[in-house]
Amino acid sequence: MKKFLGIIFLYVLQTVGAQESEKVSLAYENRTLEEVLELIEEKTDIHFYFIQDWLPETPMSGEFNNQPVEVVLSEILSETLLNFHFMEDGNVILTKNILVYSELPSEFFGPEEKPEPKEEIQTEYQPLFTQNKTANQSREIETIVIGKQSRANSSGYFSLSGRITASETGNPISDLAVVVEDRNIGTVTDANGYYSLRLPAGVNIFETKSLFTEAFKKRIVIYSAGELNIELEENLEHLDAVMLEGNVARNVEEANTGVSQINVKEIRNIPLVLGERDILKVATTLPGVSTAGEGAAGFNVRGGKADQNLIILDDAVIYNPAHFFGMFSALNPFTSGSVDIYKGHIPAQYGGRLSSVFDIRTRDASIEKFGGEASIGPVTSNLTLDIPILKGKSGLLVGGRGTYSDWILKSLEEESLKNTTASFFDVVAKYNHILDEKSEIEATGYFSKDRFSITSDSIYGYTNRLMTLRYNRNFDSRNRGSLILTNSDYGFDINYDSQFDNDFRSGYSINETEAKLNMKHRLNEKHEFDYGISSKMYLIHPGEIEPIGAESLVEAMNIPLEKGLESALYFSDSYKVTEKLLLDGGLRYSFFTGLGATGNSDGDASYGGLEGRFSGRYFLKPDLSLKASFNNTFQYIHTLTNNTTMSPIDLYKLSSEQIRPQEGQQVSLGLYKNFDQNTYEVSVESYFKRSQNTLDFRVGSQLFLNDQIENEVLQGEGKAYGVELLIKKTKGNLNGWVGYSYNRSLLKIDGDTPEDRVNNGDFFPSNIDKPHDFSFVGNYKFTKRYSMSANFVYQTGRPVTVPLGKYYFNGSENVYYSARNEYRIPDYFRLDLSLNIEGNHRIKKLAHSFWNISVYNVLGRNNPYSVFFVTDNGEVQAMQSSIFSIPVPTISYNLKF
Amino acid sequence: MKSYFSRRVIYFIGCVLTLSTTACVEPIDFETEEDFDSALVVEGSITNELKHQEVKITRTYRFEEARPPFEENATVMVTDDVGNQYAFEETEPGIYLSQEEFQAVQGRTYQLEIETSDGSRYSSVPTVMASSAAIQEVRPVRVEGNNGRDGVALVLDGNASPEGNAYYRYEFIETFEIRSPYFKSQDLIVVDGELVLIDKTKEEYTCYRTEYSENTIIASTEQLSEDKVRGLTIQFLEVGDPKMSHRYSILVKQYGLNPEGHRFYETLKNLSESESIFSQIQPGFLAGNLFSIDNPEEMVLGYFSVSEVTTKRAFFSFTDFFDPGATRPPLVAPCVDVLYDDELTRELVLSGGFRFYLAVTPTGPYRIIRASCVDCTLSGSNVVPEFWIED
16 A cells, blocks of 8 residues: 655646546544545545655544545645646556656746756755755756645745855854845845745745855745745955945835944945944944034934934943044944944834934854954054854854053153043953754843043043843744843943042943843734833932042932833734735834832832834835835933033933923835846935924033932923935945935923023024035945045034123123024035055965055044133133044054954 | 154044043134124122122123123112112212112022113012131142142132031132332433433332132032032142242132022033033023013023122242242243433333333443333332231
8 A cells, every 4th residue: 555656756737637537425533644545545446656754644634525536635635745646547646846847948047047957856844944055066056846836826925934044154144135036026134144035936046145155046946935044155255345235125125214234344445533443433424324523422313312322232222332432433343243223113122212223233253163353453453253162053252442542642742641541442242052953042241441531630431331141042934032131231430539638439320131022923924923022120320429538528429229110012013915015013012110219309200102113115116115104212211411412421311200201203205226236226215203302401400410300301392304315336346325314403492481491492403403414435446455445424514502692790701692503513524535455365365364544534624523612811712623633544454364 | 754744643643532622622713693682791799798889780792892881870779678778879881889888688688670771670589698608728739730730729628617508609819929020220211301310219129919810710518528618729820820929819709609609600610611522511591590570581691699708818929839049930021121322212211111221331321121021010019918918
């Protein structure tokens, strides 16, 4: 009975239908397929030929009443990968997958393909199907068959998903373009290397495209949803300039509006300031992201304040990602993998800030090969090591960066600089461990410290510290999840040491601990759910001061601990309504409750709200899409600052009875088009935002060490709108992008008394309202070794508040101010150039090196950073400060081994 | 060329890295916009000293102008909560003195009322007198390396306030001895067109000059364990300051402030100083305690305070801190004497800007020098102040 069939059949399926077959009646319950087939054999003359291993063990039940055998077989085999074929003698052969042509029509895959001499049918069991990379030097294209063909599934679309990893390191390859030839179907792998595509039934030529990895091209014959995991060899000898290849089709494909991604590999050649490659600096060349000026820490996204950005490094919030007042970002460029910036539609899994999310990922360490990267620049040096721990399973990435600016300062002849200090360092370590095929663990630790002095009697210091632990698990082809634990800490301290009896030390710190569960469920080809829960505990030491030395008269003071719990639940569905229309709808319910200490003058309060995150994409043409989104957000934590720009000694305060949470709403609409096989990407996006309860402060507020802060706070509303245009050229010797945006950012503070009203309670331009913002980033590769980059920025001058006039009071001239931000400092523009010289690149060289020579501010433009007014010797003088007023050349040497 | 370039770079890096307040800052020209509405400015400080109390009323002025316009012919009055009314009269443009002498009394509430010549009425919020503890000592302290500066600091130690947290504002008056760089014993005068030498009649070598504080100095005991001010630097004289070339005296006046007044002066101070080039305090309208009765939206600047005043004087001499032989920079410089013949000497002496210094022979030629180099009365007074105590 169990007849072995060892042949691969090469027949055409369609011949089956012509056969007239017997009719049969049968009923069965909880039988295996094999038992059912035996039952049919008993009742008819038909014999079945099959390979026993093919038959699933799952029990089945059914009843047929005088049905043709063909119908019965169709029914009972419908849940399997098997097809049946009636032979001339009336017996039936069961085959797995499909029967394919012995020879393909010569023009079927295009004229350039040679007909394969032999087809290989993969016979691994679905759904998990792993195609191991083989060093295939021939021009043959392998065929991979997924699912089985039936009459019902010969047309329509099936989803194909999987994970792409590097064969050498086992690390996921993110941002890899996955495209289907001639079909305008494509996607990009996510941060964990996952991709998901919808392919038309039948034959597809599946390709991955990147200059960072070897080419992968397979013929995929698909008849049901399936999974295809791929291992690729990373091409480490790539020498291309700015690489934007990874974004192929992402521009038009995604449902999100206002999302930008920067890959560290892309920014390798962008001109540097003081020798530092800076992922966040590059972010500011994108439309909609800006800083208040050189030397201003913090980012302003679409007219939002600097405290309205959720900046996370491997899921943990990094409160001050800047060194030296924003001159350098606190992120190590060698360990950073990528940053995703959500400035329009913020996916439901993120929350807690109004304007944007900067999701920064540390790259995985190599689990195969020891390696490292080092750079030496004029101000800083950096060393990063990849250390495999368990070969093929786990690796440790360690990066450290430090400055020798203190040494430079000490060696200067300038007397007034001798007693000053300015230094920083940061270290980051990430451990990644693949537990088994389905799960992995990642742990990241980060620490940064800055120290600087403005006057010789006080030293300021601030530190960021964060830790994350992340467990990723792939339950099955449909379910994936991550459990994340994070802890972040930020604090600053001030040490005052004078010659009199008032020495003190004071400080501030904020600590948050979060647990988060993110789940992904693929329901079917149309729906993909993301859902999760998170909860965050804040512990804030709002300020303390203590005397130093027995002589000091300073009174110790400690503002009671502030505590709060912020939790959220979210659910979102990515719904492919039709091939053209993709909707992404999410809801997030966030809830905050203050758990503050008693004795605080302001009481605890609870707030909560439903946040809607809706976004949609519609293909007007295969390479032209229209996207729209609506988002609303809540923010329960606020910075306290009465400076015009962000400073490292800004305080963070939780919402309370009298300080209500900030709320924001944004709508955006955009058009996205790719030209010339994704060589050019063009997008135009517009947005309109409103916000409520944004914080402002009474003139002259003292915020630090003030235990009645609520008396200084004014809450107003904000309004921002704009249009952003971005044109990218992603390939060729000349590549780069041009961005332009017109943005307005307005505020309104309308209190009860004249002092609590700013500009008569009307809308006025915020400190970061810079309507015109133009950026150009371009790279040109002369030869394999030499490339040149340029970066040009133009921005409208920032609004500043200038005096209405002067008055004489208390023995001297003073200025008085009335309307805020009615004056603008001169427009900002700057050109940077850089030249990259690669060391010679023989394949087997031990180390790979390159030199970067940059000139920042080539034009020597004296860009004012601020205008302010000081009274000196009884007279008022207007002053202008600038940070980089002359061209700054730097040279740095980078080594990769 | 090469070394020049690298020096520039190093300097520049220094500028960036030190966050110095001066290195990357430059003065610019700034002018007030065309449509400028002048606002009223009131400076009134009533104290517990029995005297003609003073209220100054001026108006705001354009940035490019040098002096404030005075508010003249206003009706000014201070009233208290027991029905006293003190009328003020204008003695100089914009300066109003009380017709009678009076002093503020502890516990009473005072209010300033102003009616300008165009009929606009203004008032202060009712204010009680803020007390001031005694100043224990003002001491000169030799300071080395204070932000890269060397010199002598005048440091104040206060007594404890009986009322808990105390807030003060300080003014000081400096009086210091100056000496003419050149000493002469004779004068050369012109009699009937002839040059005649006579013995000197006027003290022109040793004088006393007085200067008033210009910057806002305030203190609070809020964050101190005892309610007394300690180690507050009132004035800092850098090495080489001619003010301390001989003998120096300072009178410090400590005015009590209430918390609102302290906040006002503190904000005034913060708005007129720059702390760091990287972050700037958000400027805005500084509201005092005065308002317009007719139009609540009208801007009124200034402050009306009622304060108890305590004072302390301190002295020190150059030799207290420096070697007697060390350079004592003169107030007046440069001084170069020139030898002239009769005719030219006569013209220069008659012009007033130059003086005779020394006769080579009684009939000439004469040495001539800039007037202020031999006559200190051009920079101060030759009368020894009443309070002056010699070393």
